[in-house]
Amino acid sequence: MLDTLRRIVQEVNNAADIPSALNLMAKRVRDAMGTEVCSIYLRHEEEQRYVLMASEGLKQEAVGHVSLGLSEGLVGQVGLREEPVNLEDAFSHPKFHYLAETGEDPFHAFLGVPVMHHGKVLGVMVVQQRDVRRFDQSEEAFLVTISAQLSAVIAHAHASGVLFDQLDPGGPDLPSFYDGLPGCPGAAIGFGVLLFPAADLSAVPDRQVEDVSAEIARLDDALVRVRQEVRDLAERASKSLGTEEQALFDVYLRMLDRHALPAEVIVHIREGQWAQGALRTVVDAHVRNFEMMDDPYLRERAADVRDLGRRVLAQLQSQNRRHIVFPDDCILLGEDISAPMLMEVPRERIRGIVTTRGSRNSHMAIVARAMGIPTVVGAQNLPLKKMDDKEIIVDGFRGRVVANASPELKEQFEEIIAEEANLQAGLEKLRDEPAETLDGVRIPLQVNTGLMTDINRSIERGAEGVGLYRTEIPFMVRDRFPSEEEQRVIYREQLAAFAPHPVTMRTLDIGGDKSLSYFPIEEENPFLGWRGIRVTLDHPEIFMVQVRAMLKASDGLDNLRIMLPMVTSVIEAEEAQHLIHRAWLEVRDEGLDIAMPQVGVMIEVPAAVYQARALAQRVDFLSIGTNDLTQYLLAVDRNNRQVASLYNSYHPAVLHAILHVVEQAHEEGVPVSVCGEMAGEVGSALLLMAMGVNALSMNASNLLKVKAAVRQVKASFTRQLLNEVLAMDNGEVIAAYVDLQLDKAGLGELLRNRKALV
Template sequence: MLHTLRKIIQEVNSARDLDTALTIIVERVRAAMGTQVCSVYLLDPQSNRFVLMATEGLNKDAIGQVSMAPSEGLVGLVGTREEPLNLEDAASHPRYRYFAETGEERYASFLGAPIIHHRRVMGVLVVQQKERRQFDEGEEAFLVTMSAQLAGVIAHAEATGSIRGLGKQGKAIEDTRFVGVPGSPGVALGSAVVVLPAADLEVVPDRQVSDIDGEIAYFYNALEAVRADIHALSARLASQLRQQERALFDVYLMMLDDASLGGEVIKVIETGQWAQGALRQVVNGHVQRFEQMDDAYLSERASDVRDIGRRLLAYLQQARQQKLVYPDNTILVSEELSPAMLGEVPPGKLVGLVSVRGSSNSHVSILARAMGIPTVMGAADLPYSMVDGIELIVDGYRGDVFTNPSPGLRRQFAEIAEEERQLNLGLESLRCLPCETLDGHRLPLWANTGLFADIARAHERGAEGVGLYRSEVPFMTNERFPSEKEQVALYRQQLAAFHPLPVTMRTLDIGGDKALSYFPIKEDNSFLGWRGIRITLDHPEIFLVQARAMLKASEGLDNLRILLPMISGLPELEEAQRLLHRAWSEVREEGVDVPMPPVGVMIEIPAAVFQTRELARQVDFLSVGSNDLTQYLLAVDRNNPRVANLYDYLHPSILHALKRVVDDAHSVGKPVSICGEMAGDPSAAMLLMAMGFDSLSMNATNLPKVKWLLRQVSLQQARELLDQVLLIDHAPLIHSTLSLALRHLGLARMLNPGASTQN
């Protein structure tokens, strides 16, 4: 069964369009199951009807003509119930509907399975037989497994057609919507620039070129370079390999010949495809043919073809390295965005980001929010390698990406973008005003920083200090651990820029979704593994150098606060404090006269929530990391788009945990702040203020909106709303309650210019 499934999926994946893919499905499934009929019905979202799109066994003239509503027929029943239907005599079922044009009256037994992708019913896969019999459990399991496997393939094939602007009848498609996860609020209109990982054939996009001779020249140069590499490799290993083993290099050289793989690529280039795209087509075709062969030796040759393809692609990419063009209004698109990719775009040109992987709380999302760039993450269904150069709309409020937008949709989002611009202009006047409620309650608003550019943004938006300096950011942008001297310069820059305001510096917090290329950590479950304080306590040489650098950088400024991440109990805290005092003694021995700065603990592990009092007694302050605390309390990987909808910091358990932390910290006289993304959500900030948090720290981009809202309400109103929300046991109802409260206060529209896109 698995072997058959794999072969069908491979064949369907290589189909050039949706119609071909569906034809392959019905032919192969019918043959594999030994039935007389196999058909695929797809749900047309415009008509909301299941349309017969492919069949093997029924009258093919019925394709595209026969359709039924979800309330009609057995196919409609399978689709609405979202479960398989196995009937010995289909005609006797009350939902049976007869279509004369299909010729299905000859077939008695019926087995249908829904095709579901990301909770959306896409269609129904059906097999039928003439004799009356119930399909056995094995046959039903096979069809259900097949439909589950094919769901993603069909979704991808449909999306590919949409990207290319062609529908089922070849009509132009506009406003095709791909659903992702909101990464950073705002809307962006622009042109897609696809950034591909190095030498990965699977993600090379199609791209038409006019200079065919130039493309062929590029490819010939790559061929010659790879031939030279293989000759050199063969010569170098001549003394270590037998003659028959060295023959493999001759096979590689033959593949590169004009009469073999090299010649095939040139033929594809001559059709107008660029060299990389032509190489992908030819290599993938050969790989799939080899992998489908039953002979073990021949199937292994697929890896040889892949290797040749990667070598050629690497040279082609190297030749074009300087050729990536960033137009005005660039929307950067990649399988997995990285901070380095953002840094490559010339200043003023980047307006939006789209990532196939990641979620709203991945590192790039946080960076995007800090930079104020509308972002959609986790757009898993977007065939991103095919969107290069086409027009996109990024809706960072809802997490939607639109390809080929119509003039009407373009106009709608342009109006929203203008509303945002006017809103931000209106908020600039708040910069020098305090964050003070209508009844006189003052709440300091601090900024999260990490990049050098964050300093200017924080000042522009009136931050009253730094609640979280992510010290790992300069480590992540380096190619080695920065020296103590280099770290002193970095930290001094931050401390001096905000003096005399406080700057809270978190000690190195790597691991999880924050990797260092020169200090790789490979774990099956990185978020529950070696990260944060666990790493630096295991490597005191890293911790001590950083602590000394922070202390030296604060000389004469005295506005440093040190924050310890990922503390799960008193033993870790005591060991970290011992190292901090050792670093302080060493610095003083060197003649640097600095007082011991305030030391705090991050509350971001559930265990710490229940030890808040004990931890608070040992430190000067506490700071809640709401991103990780939400992740751990809800057991939701915040970087996994499949479960991103479960990640919700307004979940009742999160709100009750936060209230407990504040109450326990205050019971022993210690201040507590919060520095996650939750603090930058204006409506959530109202609840945090009501709970009694002593300060909120957020990305500077969000600070004016939070300040604006808190200046429009009284502390009493916020407390009444919190009391109401703490009695609610459903997160969606909490969201609704907050939205309704803001609407009654006339504040909702001001906070979200994209509200019109939410309908």
């Protein structure tokens, strides 16, 4: 059954569209179970009914027309119970509802299982049989397993808004919503431009061409080059492979014959498709066919076809690279968009960025935030190839992409964009004003940086120093470890730009979701693995070079602070301090009269929370990284779309943990700052201030909003608000309550990035 299941899922996932996927599923399940009927009912939210969307065995004219209320019939019973219903005679069940249009009269045995995704019933899958009998446990288990696989396909269709299109194919295009994760807050409207890597067939979009002859000529030229490439490979292989293995190259050449695969590609080109898109269509079709074959040997031939397709595509792209025209209102699209790809696009034309992969901590997302470009990452269900050159909306506040927006919805976002621009313009006047409450309590507002482009934006917004400089970014943009002198130059620019304000440089923090291509770390659970201080203490040669570069860069400025990431014990802090002291002595021996900088640790894991006092006795400051701390306290990977909704920095455990750290550190006379995202969100920033946090560090784009909020309230108001929320036990309630109270206090316009826009 496992092999059957695998082939069914594979075939359904490769279906051209949702109706085809549902029809395939119904047919394959009926055949696999040897039953007479398999039907799929899907939940229509607007009509609050289950609609028959596919069936093998019932009347086809009923598909798309027959439906049941959410509590009606046996289908409704499955949905209500959220578990399988297995009956030997459906007609005798009190919930049975007869549907004459379906022709189900002869079928007595009934097995229905819910199709569920993230705790919600999306539909019901049903098998029926003429015999009066109960389906056995293995059949029930098989159908439950299949429905679990189908749920992802249905969820995708729900998200894209195309699920019920077949019911009204002539109707207008409805708005489609694709959920991802916020990469950078903000909203943008523009036209999609798909960026795709070289020789990646799956990323090639459809594109129409007028000069068919020129496209065919391009294909022929590419084929000539690939055939020669295969012959060269065959010649080299003849020296090390046997006759049987060498025969594979003959197969390749036969497949590349103009009357074989290329002939099919040319058919699609003659229909107006460009060569790359036609090649992708043909290769995908052959790969699907091979993968569905029962014979294991033949199934493996799919890899050969893929390889040939990539080779031809590489030649097509090399002879005529796509000249991308970037419109004035450009939304960059891609599976992954690297920072270099982003930097090649004229900044003034980029309105937003969307990727189907990646996380908020990807290098691109960090760059996007530094540039203030609304960004959504991890929008897995977004059909990239269909979005190329289409008008789309990027909602970087909520992490959502909107296509086919109605005029009313587009107007709503245009108003939001205008409001944000006006708000930002109004906040500029606060640049040189202090972040001081109405009753005289002042808090320094600093910035998180990592790129040279951060410097000007930060200074323009009146930053009082750097609370977190991510030193890993200069490491990430290279293909080797930067030398001590290269690091010194980079660090010097940061320190000089913000002097005399302090610049807190975090030592190399890699691992987790931050990797170096030249220093790969492969682990099953990287977030609980070799990362942060663990890596650098195991490689003191890397750590010492970095610290020496920092110290030399601070010569004559004396505004350097060094911060240690991912500390879980006092031993790690002591070992790192020993190395820092050693590096300081070495630099002084070289004749540089440099003061010993302050050294602090990041509080990012629960172990550090409960050792806050012990750590405060050994270092000069503590800095709370609320992103990782929230993640570890709640056991939620916020970059995992399955559980990202559980990530909530207003969770009582998070608030109480932060308050504990602040109180323990202050008892030792040690200051505490916050450099996570909570510092840059108006509501949580005011709560942190009420807790007694000594400084807040955030992305430059949030600084003026937080400053405006601080200047419009009294410290007594924030302390009262803190006391009220600390008595609550629900993070969602706390978040809503904070928003409500701040809205009443006149800060509503500053809370836009916490509100659902759609």
